[in-house]
Amino acid sequence: MMMGVPIKVREVEMERDLAAVEELERRCQVGISGDQNQGSVADADGGGDKKKKSKKKKMSLCVEQIGDPLARVRHAPEHVMLVAEYGEKMVGMIKACIKMVSLPNSSSTKPSPPSSATSSSSLSSSSSSSPEQQQQEEEEPYVKVAYLLGLRVSPSHRRKGIGAALVQAAEEWSRARGAARATMATTASNKASLALFVGRFGYSPFRRPVFLGRPVHARRLPIPAGHRVFHLQPPLAAAAYARHFPPEETEFLPADLPALLNHKLTLGTFLAVEAAESSPAASDSSFAMLSVWDSTRALRMRVEGAPGLLRAGLAAVRELDRRAPWMRVPSVPDVFRPFGAYLLYGVRMAGPRGPALLRSLCRHAHNVARENPACAVVAADLSPDDPAAAAVPRWRRFSCDEDVWCIKDLDGNGDWPAPPAPAPGTVLFVDPREF
Structure with missing residues (x-):
């Protein structure tokens, strides 16, 4: 509730909501992880401008989504976009999808997924598998995991519980579909996002991938x-x-x-x-x-905050390469x-x-x-x-190297109180569809 006006969270209706979704995306620029805010412009709802900054050069590499608003989750059979309304105005949104992924250190004994040649109908007959086959399936380290992506809150409606309402609704949607874990991504300097997910919702920092x-x-x-x-x-x-x-x-x-x-x-x-x-x-x-x-x-990226000397230098190199291609100068595109x-x-x-x-x-x-x-x-x-x-x-x-992946136990069975450290030799697979 905000001043007697209820916050309503519902599933998106793309034909009706597309224009409002695109406008909210435009107002909430995002960084490489594509999900949360950082710095003083952020709030506990985690929506707004997020930029990854070089500590020395104070340059920012920003990301903005283009095209299909559901592009990052549509590939998963189970996916959703939830929007938050304040009165008649859309003030926030979040996306979620559920996938079967490997978590070798998880003690959850979820069934292994079908191969690419296995139809969904064959799952219904899995009970007829032999005891040996069922034991093999139980030993497979695949877990049903929810990915929470693209949390946005309108700049004019922050610090009012909208982000928390969206996260709670996304978790409830995921839990109802059997997800054992929920994950999200933010940055180490995004104190507001960490306060929301780690402080309020009990997520634990899990892995720290580097973007190269x-x-x-x-x-x-x-x-x-x-x-x-x-x-x-x-x-x-x-x-x-x-x-x-x-x-x-x-x-x-x-x-x-x-x-x-x-x-x-x-x-x-x-x-x-x-x-x-x-x-x-x-x-x-x-x-x-x-x-x-x-x-x-x-998606589109852009560099902000670059010093004028760097901009001029790269432009000069491009012009030299255009006028004298025989010199084979290693020019780069206009990344600004x-x-x-x-x-x-x-x-x-x-x-x-x-x-x-x-x-x-x-x-x-x-x-x-x-x-x-x-x-x-x-x-x-x-x-x-x-x-x-x-x-x-x-x-x-x-x-x-700012990215922080966080994870949470959703099934509440107490068998996974904290994410374990990766075993020696374990490799992290980053799916480009959720970038």
Whole structure:
């Protein structure tokens, strides 16, 4: 209640609410995590402008969603957008989706998900499985997890309990659909968001992925002659990931990974080996692999707060490259205007030459990105203790270590009072669909 006027939370009606949703998104600019506010402009509701800032340069890398408001959750069979109304005015919203993902350290014994070839109807007959099959399913480390995304509160209606009402409604929606855990993402400097989710709703900081970005240069980047890059078709890519991302050793691996690899926005899965290897299957000692996701149609980034000298310098380099292309100056696009990005996911390497092969794969992804005029940055989200993070090229001004993932037990059975530390060798899988 606000001054006798009730706050009403309901599901969105897109035909009726689209204009109001887009206006609220416009007024609540967001940062790389795309969900919460930070700094003095934030409040306990967690809505408003969020920017990831370089501590020294005071530059901000901002993200704004474009196109389909449900793009980040629509891929999940169970998803929702809730809006909050104050009187007749829309003043807040939140999105949620539910997925089966791997949580190796979870003691929850949820059934394993069906493979890509299993229909939903087969789930109804799972009770006829043999005891051995049922035991195998119970041992699979997959859990039904809710993702809370895109919390927004109108700047004129903050600190009035709207954000709390939206989070509570999203949790109730998720709990009713059997979600055992709920997750959200914010930044370490976003005190208001942490106060809301951690302080009020009992979420626990869980993981701290690092965002590694690199601008797309005007020139192709050479790949060493001793390295070969293979483009894997989705079935082969799924088999490779099943081998190198086993769910018992991977956090947040989506059960529908084959669908992700076959998604129209996944531009390809690539494997790099040394040229001496005769085929991808022979690359057991050293290899690198990753997939490329085209996010240019779903979001735009922009850099704010850049010093004038930097802006002028990069503009001068672009002009020099335009006038004298024979000099092959490594100019970069104008990142001070809205631009798109390609996201690298499923990043994996192994063997003594794995880092070098991964750098070659990142160069290959860069060259793929050059073909899209809307793409100005190639980026990846990785766990900081993942060896691959040290091998992924990045530009400091497009990288950030501020992200905080938080998680909460929703089923209330007391078997998971606090998120455990990752086991040695556990890999974090960041799904680009929730970026």
